[in-house]
Structure formats: structure tokens, C-alpha cells
Amino acid sequence: MPRYELALIMKAMQRAETAATLRRTVETLMERGAVVRHMENLGERLLPYKISKHNQRHTRGSYFLIDFHAAPSILPGLLDHLDRDVDVVRPTVLKKDTEVSGKTCCGHSRSTSQDTARK
């Protein structure tokens, strides 16, 4: 199954509410047959620009990254569900490249790695 990454920006909430939203999201993922691999918290920070969503103007947000394996057919349904969620400001699903392309940069040979560097 291809590997995806969900960059989730949620509105700034209390810890309990954030946890509840995350739990809801991951449960939705698992219901649709996705295997959640890893989750990262990138912290709560000021948004780079004010985002209007669900009749609200958001200035701050908490950033989360969810790594998961899923079938490609669930993605439209998942994005629809996340768009309807009031607590989510901006959901984005990206495909994650596992293989580094063989193209070399400036004639330097790069060792092929399994994962894209996420440090």
C-alpha cells in the first residue's frame, strides 16, 4: 500500500480538546482501513497567514504530522471528512516518496536510501 502523510493544522485549543480531535481523526483513518505508522507534534505556533475556515478567522494553530499506509481509494472520502471537521483548519494529504530517485545532483553520486530524510 502506498505511504501517505497527513499534515494537519488544527485550531488552537486546550490540550484535552486537541487530544479528542486527534483521536477522532486517527479513528477515522483506521475505520477506513489505513494503518497509522507514526505521529508527530510540530507544536502550536502562529499561522503564517490568517486562515478563515468554518466562519472563523484563525491566527494560531497546532501542527501535526500523521504518517500512514492506505489504499488510494479512501483519500477523497477522508479529505471530505476532514474538511467538515470544525476543529481542523487545513488538512493536506501528501504522498510520501520511499525511493530516492536515481538522478544525481551536480554529478555527485547519492547513496540510495529507503526513506526521505525527515530530520
Added chain:
Amino acid sequence: MFALRGRQSLKRAVCHPGLTSLRSPAGAQNPVPQDDHTPVKMENPYRQPEKGCVLCSTAVDFKNVQLLSQFVSPHTGRIYGRHITGLCGVKQRQVSKAIKKAISMGFMSVTHKHPQFMRDPNICNIKSIE
């Protein structure tokens, strides 16, 4: 006819005395001397390692906003061109795509550079604001 030819060949031999050795068939009368001065095929010993661009060994990621902000104008937030950043084709395209991705996903600003990253070292060939 033949006598004429003979005289011409004699003339040629006299006119170019230095080339008579080359005219003789290879290896027939003169064997190859020990110290042969013909060039030996080898890799260029003065070859220098290829210089890459600044990001040659780094992976470009949309999450790495600090790195991406180094290639963006602090005044307007516009992405610098190749002639300013000095990156190679592959990396310039990756950086540009990553910046646009980060902007659309809500990681990076459109019109300015994050003030936290204003003091970062200057990679590009452009004078930054003091």
C-alpha cells in the same frame, strides 16, 4: 616517365630530410626504442573533484521552513532565482516546489520571511537588510 618519377621522389626525399624516418614502413627496419614518448592513456591526474551547489548533500523538505526561508526575500517573500541562489537545476526546482507546497499547506508565509529566520546566514548572492 619512370625516370621522371624517380627524380621527383629523390627531390622529395632531399627537400624533407627530417621526415624520411616517418616514411619508412612501421617496425620494418627500425624497431620501437625503449623510451617511447607516445602518450599513455590514463585518467587526468589534475582532475579536481566536482564542486556541487550548497544543497548537494541535503534533502529538501517542505517541513524544513528554516532552510527554505534562506532562499526567499526578507522584504517581499519572493523566491530567489537561480542566478542569485547559485543552486543547480535539480535543487533549485526542488526548493521552489517545496516553498510553494509549504505556502499552500500553511507552513510558510507568502508575503514575508518569518522574523525568527531573519538572522540566518546569507547563502544567496544578495545583500540582506542590515
